[in-house]
Amino acid sequence: MAVLLAGGGGAYWATASSGGGAGRSSSGSSGNDSSPSPLPLELGGVNTGGANLATPATGVLPDGPGSAPVLKPGSVSRAAAVKLAKALGVPGGVRSVEGYWKAGGGTGPTLQVLKDAPGTWSYAAEGMGPLKDYGSVVSERKALAVAKPLLAALGLGDAAVDAGEAADEVRVVNADPVVAGLPTYGWRTSLRIRADGVVGTALGRLSPLARGATYPVVTAARALKELRSTGGTGGTGGDYGIGACPTIQPKESKSPGDDPVLPSIMPCVPTKTQPLQVRKAVFGLSSQLVASRPTLVPSWLFEVAQAGVRKTSTLAQPAVDPAYVKKTSTPSASPTPTTTTAPATIRMKITSYAVSGKSLRLHFWGGVCSTYSASADESGTEVMVQVTAQKEDPGKMCIAIAKDFTETVALDKALGGRKVIDLSDGTTVPKK
Numbered sequence: 001m002a003v004l005l006a007g008g009g010g011a012y013w014a015t016a017s018s019g020g021g022a023g024r025s026s027s028g029s030s031g032n033d034s035s036p037s038p039l040p041l042e043l044g045g046v047n048t049g050g051a052n053l054a055t056p057a058t059g060v061l062p063d064g065p066g067s068a069p070v071l072k073p074g075s076v077s078r079a080a081a082v083k084l085a086k087a088l089g090v091p092g093g094v095r096s097v098e099g100y101w102k103a104g105g106g107t108g109p110t111l112q113v114l115k116d117a118p119g120t121w122s123y124a125a126e127g128m129g130p131l132k133d134y135g136s137v138v139s140e141r142k143a144l145a146v147a148k149p150l151l152a153a154l155g156l157g158d159a160a161v162d163a164g165e166a167a168d169e170v171r172v173v174n175a176d177p178v179v180a181g182l183p184t185y186g187w188r189t190s191l192r193i194r195a196d197g198v199v200g201t202a203l204g205r206l207s208p209l210a211r212g213a214t215y216p217v218v219t220a221a222r223a224l225k226e227l228r229s230t231g232g233t234g235g236t237g238g239d240y241g242i243g244a245c246p247t248i249q250p251k252e253s254k255s256p257g258d259d260p261v262l263p264s265i266m267p268c269v270p271t272k273t274q275p276l277q278v279r280k281a282v283f284g285l286s287s288q289l290v291a292s293r294p295t296l297v298p299s300w301l302f303e304v305a306q307a308g309v310r311k312t313s314t315l316a317q318p319a320v321d322p323a324y325v326k327k328t329s330t331p332s333a334s335p336t337p338t339t340t341t342a343p344a345t346i347r348m349k350i351t352s353y354a355v356s357g358k359s360l361r362l363h364f365w366g367g368v369c370s371t372y373s374a375s376a377d378e379s380g381t382e383v384m385v386q387v388t389a390q391k392e393d394p395g396k397m398c399i400a401i402a403k404d405f406t407e408t409v410a411l412d413k414a415l416g417g418r419k420v421i422d423l424s425d426g427t428t429v430p431k432k
Contacts, residue, residue, distance in 0.1 A: 036213035036214065036215055036324060037213065038324055038325060038326035039070065039213075039215060039290060039297070039320055039324055039325050039326065040290055040291045040326050041288060041289070041290055041297070041318060041320070041325050041326070041327055042288075042289035042290070042291075042292065042327070053224065053227065053228050053275065053276050053278060053302075053304065053315075054275035054276060054277055054278070060278065060280075060281070061219065061220035061221045061224065061278075061281050062219070062220050062281060062283070063219045063220070064217060064219060064220060064283040064300070064319065065217060065283065066216065066217065067214050067215060067216050067217055068182075068214065068215065068217050068283075068298035068319070069211045069212055069213065069214040069215070069298070070211075070212040070213060070215070070290065070295055070296065070297050070298065070320075071179065071180070071209040071210065071211060071212065071285065071295065071296040072117075072209065072210050072211075072212045072290075072293070072295055073117035073118045073119065073205075073207030073208070073209055073293065073294065073295065073296075074117060074207055074208045074209070074210060075115055075116055075117060075119070075207070076101065076113055076114070076115050076116075076119040076206050076207060076208075078094055078096075078101060080113075080119075080206055080208070081094045081101035081103070081111075081113045081121075081206070082094050084111065084113065084121060084154070084206060085103040085104070085111050087150065087153040087154055088109065088111060088123050088150070088199075088202070089109060090103045090104040090108075090109045090110065090111045090123070091103075091104060091108065091109070092104055092105075096115075097112075099114065099115055099116065100112045100113060100114055100115060101113040101115060107126065108126070109123065109124065109125050109126070110123070110124050111123045112377070113206055117207045117293055117294065118187075118205045118207045118287075118293075118294040119205050119206035119207035120203070120204075120205055120206075120347075120423070121202075121203070121204050121205070121206050122201070122202070122203050122377070122384055122423055123199070123201060123202040123203075124200070124201050124377075124381070124382065124384070125194075125198055125199060125200050125201070125381075126200075126381050136169065136195055137166045137167075137169055137170065137171050137195055138171050138193055138194075138195055138197060139171075140163040140164065140171065142193075142197060143163045143171040143173050143193040144161065144163050144173065146173075146191075146193050146197050146198075146199065147161070147163070147173040147175075147191050147193065147199070150191065150199065151173075151175050151189070151191075154189065154204070155177075156175045156177055156189060158177075158178050159175040159176055159177045159178060159189070160175070160176045160178070160183060161173060161174070161175045161176075162174050163193075167428055169194060169195045170192045170193065170194060170195075170200060171192075171193045172190055172191070172192050172193070172426070173190070173191040173192075173193060174188055174189075174190050175188065175189045175190075175191075176188050177189070179209065179285055179296060180285075182283065182284045182285050183282055183284040183285070183301060184284060184285045184286065184287075184296060185284065185285070185286040185287065185299065185301050185314055185316040186286050186287030186288075186294075186316065187205055187285075187287055187296060188204070188425075188426075189202070189203065189204035189205070190202065190203045190204070190425075190426035192426070200381070200382070201382055201384070201421065201426075203423065203425075203426040209296060212295075215298065215320045215321060215324050216320070216321040216323075216324060217283075217298050217319040217320060217321060218319055218320075218321055218322075220281040220283070220300045220302075223299075223300040223317045223318075223319050224278065224281070224300070224302065224317070226317060226322070227302070227315065227317040275306075275307075276304040276305065276306060277304060277305060277306070277307055278302050278303070278304055279303045279304065279305060279312050280302070280303040280312075281300050281301070281302050281303075282300070282301045282303070283298070283299075283300060283301075283319065284298075284299060284300075284301045284316075285297065285298060285299060286299035286301065286316035286317075286318070288318055289346070292346075294346075297318050297319075297320060298318070298319045298320055299316045299317060299318050299319050300316070300317050300319050301314050301315075301316050302314065302315045302316075302317065346388065346389055347386050347387065347388055347389075347423060347424035348364045348365075348366060348372065348387040348388070348389050348424060349364060349365075349422065349424050349425065350362050350363065350364050350385065350386075350387055350422045350424070350429050351363050351364055351365065351429075351430075352429060352430050352431065352432035353385075353420050353429050353430075353431060353432060354431070354432045355414075355415045355431075357414060358410055358411045358412070358413065358414055358415075359408055359409075359410060359411070360376060360383070360385070360408065360409050360410075360411055360415060360420070361406050361407075361408050362374050362385060362387055362406065362407050362408070362409065362429075363404065363405070363406050363432060364387050364404075364405055364406075364407075365403070365404060365405070366389060366403060366405045367389075367403070368403055370389040370390060371389070371390055372387055372388065372389050372390075372405060372407055373387070373388055373390075373407065374386070374387045374388075374407035374408065374409045375388075375409060376409045376411060377423075378411060378412055378413070381418060382418055382419045382420070382421050383411065383415065383418050383419070383420050383421065384421050384423050385409065385420055385421065385422060385423065385429065386422070386423040386424060387407050387424075
């Protein structure tokens with residue numbers, strides 16, 4: 001029996017049978033999923049390039065299950081938004097405002113939740129009041145103690161939690177939910193704990209998750225081979241048509257000031273660094289674009305690091321058997337049509353900002369076939385910004401080229417000492 005479990009990090013599907021969430025069937029089928037339709041997996045999930053990975057020693061990679069289902073996010077109900085507002089202590093009722101559930105405002109706590117999948121939410125403890133000096137950053141122990149009851153109220157009591165990130169007067173507690181018994185990547189809830197022990201801002205996802213089709217999955221060794229050969233399924237920006245670094249021809253010089261060896265549009269440039277070692281491979285779920293929607297897809301999560309470095313990072317590679325995948329935006333030197341028919345809006349990763357008076361210029365890498373818009377939320381003591389991308393014509397052919405873009409937003413008042421926070425991942429945007 002399948003049920004929906006609700007929590008602040010996103011409601012999710014779990015099974016009440018003895019088999020758990022991911023079966024070990026060699027047939028790759030479950031119930032009516034004996035012949036699932038091809039998974040319309042798009043480039044632009046939460047993966048990063050894997051071409052610099054060293055081949056691991058024999059025997060370190062597991063086989064994993066024979067099959068597993070995808071989990072599809074749905075729209076967020078008012079009741080779910082009310083429950084989240086209560087857990088965060090946001091007073092007043094929840095109201096509907098232009099595609100969002102919103103609560104609070106003024107100089108007090110504020111909350112907004114995107115109604116559509118993936119139900120991204122953001123919270124700020126204070127509104128437009130004056131900035132305060134809260135002193136030095138809190139310890140990891142104290143930050144975890146502050147976060148524990150809130151994470152429990154959000155349904156994230158069994159999440160993988162880390163509090164090692166700190167900047168200025170804020171320590172970040174990141175919680176990656178466990179869904180149907182599997183670890184996740186790209187479905188994170190982040191709490192920014194101030195030095196006074198208060199959650200200053202927070203981000204997460206609230207969409208309920210329903211079980212989709214079950215697909216055969218490959219071993220970790222095969223997934224790693226795919227990751228190394230293709231450089232992964234996309235970058236954290238999540239734009240369409242930007243995958244592994246493309247090759248483009250230089251523009252012929254037509255004026256004295258032109259450099260004949262440089263292209264007119266710069267691609268992403270892979271850097272030569274020391275190869276990354278695969279320390280561990282775990283079967284789990286990662287957020288990937290499926291039919292233009294963030295979806296939790298069965299994946300191999302590789303913990304990697306350079307030689308001699310203790311702290312690892314994660315590379316996520318979809319584990320669905322390639323025979324059952326229909327990629328819709330494979331990068332190529334020749335334009336290829338995409339099968340996506342419905343436009344979708346996704347958030348871009350902002351790389352830096354510049355400010356002039358009340359104008360905030362946001363810099364990011366994007367594709368040449370999308371249109372972009374930027375917005376800012378000044379309801380807290382930090383400026384929460386986002387840049388969204390929408391493909392101009394999903395059925396139009398488009399070459400995979402990355403370009404540096406800038407979008408400008410007008411602030412209500414000068415930025416001053418306020419930090420700029422990227423709503424795509426909750427990180428502080430550096431000043432250019």
